[in-house]
Amino acid sequence: MIKNNPFDSALSQLKIAASKIDLDPNFLKILSEPERIIELKIPFKKDDGKFELVSGYRVQHNNLLGPYKGGLRYSKGVDDNEVKALAFWMMIKNAVVDLPFGGGKGGLQIDPKTLSQNELERLTREFAKKLSFNIGPKIDVPAPDMNTNPQIMDWFENEYAKVTGDKSKAVVTGKSLQNGGSEGRTEATGLGGFFVLEEFLKKMNMQKPLTVAVQGFGNVGSNFALQLWKNGYKIVAVSDLAGGIYNSSGEGFNVPLVKECKEQKGLFANCYCIGTVCDLADKKKGNITNEQLLELPVDILIPAATESVITKDNADKIQAKVVFEMANGPTTPEADEILNKKAVIVVPDVLANSGGVTVSYFEWLQNMNNQHWDLEKVNSSLKEKITKAFLDIWDIHVSQKVDLRTAAFILALKRLQQKNF
Ligand code: NAD
Secondary structure, three states, rough: OOOOOOHHHHHHHHHHHHOOOOHEEEOOOOOOOOOOEEEEEEEOOOOOEEEEEEEEEEEEEEEOOEEEEEEEEEEOOOHHHHHHHHHHHHHHHHHHOOOOOEEEEEEEOOOOOOOOOHHHHHHHHHHHHHHHHEOOOEEEEEEEEOOOHHHHHHHHHHHHHHHOOOOHHHHHHOOHHHHOOOOOHHHHHHHHHHHHHHHHHHHHHOOOEEEEEOOOOOOOHHHHOOOOOHHOOEEEEEOOOOOEEEEEEOOOOOOHHHHHHHHOOOOOOHHOOOOOOEEEHHHHHHHEHHHHHOOOOOEEEEEEOOOOOOOOHHHOOOOHHHHHHHOOOOHHHHHHHHHOOHHHHHHHHEHHHHHHHHHHHHHHHHHHHOOOOHHHHHHHHHHHHHHHHHHHHHHHHHHHOOHHHHHHHHHHHHHHHHOOO
């Protein structure tokens, strides 16, 4: 099968929205190309003393609205097209939530599970060293993404300070609390998604109980699932890279118990937890693949893992009424078209998962002003900002009769256009 190029998908989405508002073709051209692509070969020392070369990237797509901003991903699948797409979507997302940031993204082409903790630290520090003169609190501000976490951000910040002498914590967000991180940052993407989903369901007149399937159970998927579980949704399917579990009875899993069990046992297959028990007898019956999860008869499908999982090959088999994109770029443009025809509503990534970068912005603000906000202030500010973005998008969706992704892009393009020289 030919691998979908996520940057092509991103540009198709851009063109659809641009055509709805007659965007100046020259401006469209500017927005279609990254301003800078940094490609690195990073040598680092393994524990056995041998050196390995790892490919690294930072794409600075556009800074019309402010410093480039976006995460760092560590994964074997990282390549220039993936990082270009992710940087582009960050530009749109930051404009959607009205943050004073442009779009950027970066990553290392490596599976961090193959590294010891010391190797991970050495590699991260080498990466930070090489990027140090291209980033900064007012230039480009990285953050966590897939397979990166507060510890990695702390190493990154520390190495940047060593190399440049600039001790500003605002160079990176998603740091640990002890190192200038913000309250609520780890849960922010999931919580932001929850705020959007609740507003969306009100508009749709959809009432609980609602069944939900979640693909991906990392930072985003697990925090989102927990939030939904706490608020009465029935999480009937979850998965990670190795596959997942499904309860076809419609009764939801006990998400905290599933999370705890999976952390202990490593696999969802051993964690079929309903009520207060994890019943192994049911495990075979409930095991599913990631492909099967996407096609389950649920109310809400939540891709929260990686891009291009809903394509022209499976879009027709999606049975959910709503696809709520917590991952970046999970639906290809061809799949979008098929889902639209089937009246499956897609709530787009650039809105649904924007809670993470919104609280990253709060972290940056706190660092720049030497402040520390309490959790209540962080969460209420997040709710206010993301709800406003949802309502703005909904208005465009209704008034211009466009799908929610196109509406989100239109909102972003108008904000970008105002800053165009
Ligand atoms: P993570 O590394 O914490 O977790 C990723 C999860 O997805 C893991 O459970 C992994 O096993 C699973 N996974 C990976 N590839 C998969 C595949 N092909 N099929 C099924 N499952 C797979 O990453 P994360 O931070 O939770 O990020 C998940 C998605 O959310 C990414 O698309 C990321 O860009 C996006 N996102 C993350 C943040 C954030 O703050 N971390 C913010 C916005 C968007």
